[in-house]
Structures are given as structure tokens and as C-alpha cells.
Amino acid sequence: MGTAANPSLPLGNGMASHRRRLGARGILELVGIYAALFLVLLETIYPLLWVLFGSLKTKQEMLSNIWGPPSSLVFQNYVDAWRIAGMGSRIVSSVFVTGSALIILVVVATPCAYALARLRFPGRGLVLAVAVAAMLVPPQVMAIPLFMVARDLGLINNRLGIAFVYAATSLPLSVFILRSFFVTLPADLEDAARVDGASRLAILIHIMLPLIRPGVALILIFGFIEIWNDFFLAFLLLRDPSVQTIPLGLVSFFQQYDSLWTLYFAALTITTLPVIVVFVAMQRQFIAGLTAGAVKG
């Protein structure tokens, strides 16, 4: 604990001293650094551009012009990919599953985290210990019994059912993160409201929740990436094509048809681009939340 990121201070000093002494050697060093960074940029971004280019080529051009941008834009690829891969219903499934899971997660994890942080009751230590221990048990290792439980409860091919499973698998970490946010809030706030006769639930909803919004945002961001992108649990529990999410739909599209390359590229662009755009738009908050969580521990 304790070494919270304080990016402005040491960084500012380092930069200033660096700039003062920028001789010929310094410039050479800087050129090297930027050359290396552009290489990294190339290996991350070019493959994605390549997919975007490919999605707009004809199949012949795909093979004759591997590297460059398309000579003319074939938007028909997108229309065909959308139709053949059944993207519409997959997107609906993904939105429904991810949305439901995140709502369940927040509704269930918040009061639990609050109770663990602020209430005194017998068994609190045990509940906390179970939450920590559960973080050491990745849900993937119990996929088979999880499948059995879901089958016995009639939750196979049930989108709301898998939303509950996703919420459960994200629960231990989320409770732990939210608890650490609740712990930092001052006690006076709550005591004043209690003197006024407010119930615990009213305090939680009206006073505490607005104050831990960054914590909720953090578990929503992590939960979204995890659930929206998940293949494994969806593969396990959603077997019927009519309820499958985007990652399952992509895989079955590729396995079903042989070498519709340009359509594959279009399908991948349709599913990947929106997430990248959202990330780029929100990247500051995103990375700030991530590093605060990890560096503080």
C-alpha cells in the first residue's frame, strides 16, 4: 500500500532535466526511442489497418494486393457479412447478456461490499476470507461442474441465466474493489445521517453510492471487457445459435464457410471497431482507473 501513482511530480522533474541537457547524444537517443516506439506502433496498429483494408477489397485484390489500401471500396462486403453471419441477433444477444450481467453485478456486489466495509457483525472476517480465497479459484477450472449446475437449473441456452453466471464469476473481485472504496469514506457522513434517522439502505443509496462512483465505474469497465469479449463460458453454456453472443457468432461464421476472407475481415471490423472507438474516446479514465487499481494494489 501507499505508493500511489503521482505522475505529475517526478515526471515533470525528469523531463525538465532531460531537456536542459539535450546535446547531440541526447538527440540521437531520442531518435532511437521514437524509432522503437514507431516499430511498436507498426506491430500493433498495422494488423488492424490490414483487416480494415481487407474488408473493403474484392477477394481477387485481397490476394494480389496483400499490403496496401484497397483500390476501390467494396462496402458490399459489410452488407453480406452482416447478413450471412447473422450479426444483428448476435449483437442483441451480447448487449442483453452483458447489460444484465453488469446490472446484477452492481446490485448484488454493492450492498455486500458496504456491509463488509462499514458494518460490525459476526462472521465478517469469514465472508471476507471467502471472497479473497475465491479470487484464487478461476471459474474456468470448474467449467464442467458449472455446466452441470446450469443444466440442472435449466439455464443452458438461457441468456439471463448466463448473465447470472457472469455476475457470479466477477463477484469476488468486484466486492473486494468496492469494499476498498467504501473503507476510505469518512464515518462522520454516515453518522450524521443516522442521527437524522435514515436507514442503512437509504444511507447506502443516497450518500455512499454517489461517493464511490469511481469504484463502480472501475468494476463496470473491467466487467464489460471481460463479459463482452468472453468466449469460454458462452461456448460452455450457450449452445443454440439463436442465443449466441458475438464471439461465438464470429467463430461459427469462420468455421461454417470456407475462405470468404473479405467477409471475415468485414465481420471482424464490425465487431472490433466500436469497442476500440469507445476505448480511444475514454482512454484517460480507463488507464487511470486501471493503474490506480494495480499500482495501489
Next chain:
Amino acid sequence: MSTRPQEAAPSTSRFGRFASGDGAVAFVMILPAAILFCLFYLWPFVNGFWLSLHNWDGFSDPTWAGLSNYQRLAHDRIFLGALRNNLIFVVAVVVLKNVLGLGLALLLDRALVGRTFFRAAAFIPVTMSFVAVGLLWSWIYNPVFGLLNGALDLFGLSGLKQSWLGDANIALYSIIVVDVWKWLGFHAVIYLAGLQTIPSELYESAKMDGAGPIQRFWHVTLPMMMPIVFINTILGLSGAFVRNFDIVYVLTKGGPNHATEVVLTYMMSKAFQDGAMSYAAAIGYVLFLIVGLASVALLALMRRQRLDV
């Protein structure tokens, strides 16, 4: 860590105290989480162990099998191969993500202009699904129009062209590259945040003592970064054991001839192709034991090094 003052008038009985204090409220607040957790976490966890001690195809009556599933596993060559592949995968990706992640973070830390831009670009693959990343790389590795063989042609290195996913000797390493590609930005961002907490006075005084850049790295940067190295190792370790199903399934399905089989792909094929549910459950339990032991060992090591993170 209750910050609320003790309430007056304590009841005498245990239940009385429970009900009059926060016990009842806490119970109601924890109940939904407890139900969800018991149903989809604790119950499968316990049930999985029970299942692994039986023989069951999932439909007929289960019969008691004792530890025979585990004994069979110890002699299952495909399983042992998958375990070996899994360990190679874990060690390789954890080492590569740490070394390259720290390297990239050092570059980003030195970039005066455009740091945010390069950081965002490096992070983009993290936001993509394993399926999307896997499909993308299956085309990069494609022998007909793939970027990798194309690039080798371009630089006159056609002799190095390979069937990247088809050759049993290199397919596993091709998959490792994909996993490192996806996660590099994630680890670099965490390292970068760590680098920025190192006080610049330490570098200044090291410089005054005549330490060159390489010495400064070994004697200032690296020791100060050890807590972050542990965080990155823990994050990478648990992920590498259990988050390889998607990528392996999409790229090779464990082939050619089990050369890229990992524990989870083998578990799933045993369960859903062979119907050996209890055998697959035992595989899951063995994986759990390995992940658990590795995590506990790492945490113990961390505590011994007094790395309070």
C-alpha cells in the same frame, strides 16, 4: 473496519446482539451475493470434486471411482503433454510480458511528446476479444496471403517462411507470440505507472555518483520496480494458466496432433466430445491445484521479500 461507535444497550444473548446491532442489516445486504456465490461458485467447486471421484457420463447413474480418475490422468500421455505445453506457455508469456512490457514502459517514459498516443495504441489489443485476436493472427499466419510470410518475402527472407500453425514444432510458440501481442500494452501501462512513482532524486544522486544509464537501471529502476514486477507476474500467471482456451481453440484447436493442446482444451474435448464428464472434472481440479499452488507460492515469496503491495 467498522467506523461506527458502539451502540448502547447491548443485549445479553448472542442472537439478541446479532439482531439489535448491524447483524440483521448486514445479513440482508450480504444475502444476494451469498446466494449468487454459493450457486455458481461454491457449489460447482464442491460438486466438481465429488464428480471427479466418480465415473459419470453426465446422464446415467454415477458410480464411485475413488481416485482412479486422478490415477488415469497420471498416465494419460495427451494430458501430460497438455500440462507440459501449458507450463511452457505460462513461463514463456510471463517472462516475455514482463521483459517486453518493462522495455516498452521505459520507452514510453522517455517519450517527451505523444506519450498518451503511443500508450493508447499499445493498449488497443487489450480491449479486443481473444476470439478477434485469434482470428486476426490466424490470417497473419495464413500461408497463402498471411502478413508474416508476406513480410519475409518482402525482405528477401523467403527461406524462413513457415507453416506457423501447421508445424508441430513451432505452433505452440506461434500461439505464445499472439498472447504476448495481446497483453503487452496492459503490462506496459502498469509498469509505466510504477516508473512514474520513482522519485527523480534517486536518479539524480545515482548520476552524481557516476552511474551510467545501465547501472541506473539495475541499481535504481529495477529494485524500485520489484513490487510492480510481482503484480505483473501475478496478473500474468493466473491469466496464462486459465485464459488460453479461446486463443488455442480459435488458432489450432490443440492441433496439429495435440502439439498445442493445453489443459483447458483437453478438458473441454474430454467432456463434450468423449462425454467423460467426471474425468474432465478431475482435469479441472488438477489445474486448480496447480494454479492455486503457484499463486500461493508467489504470494509467500512476495511476503518474504517484504514487498508490501
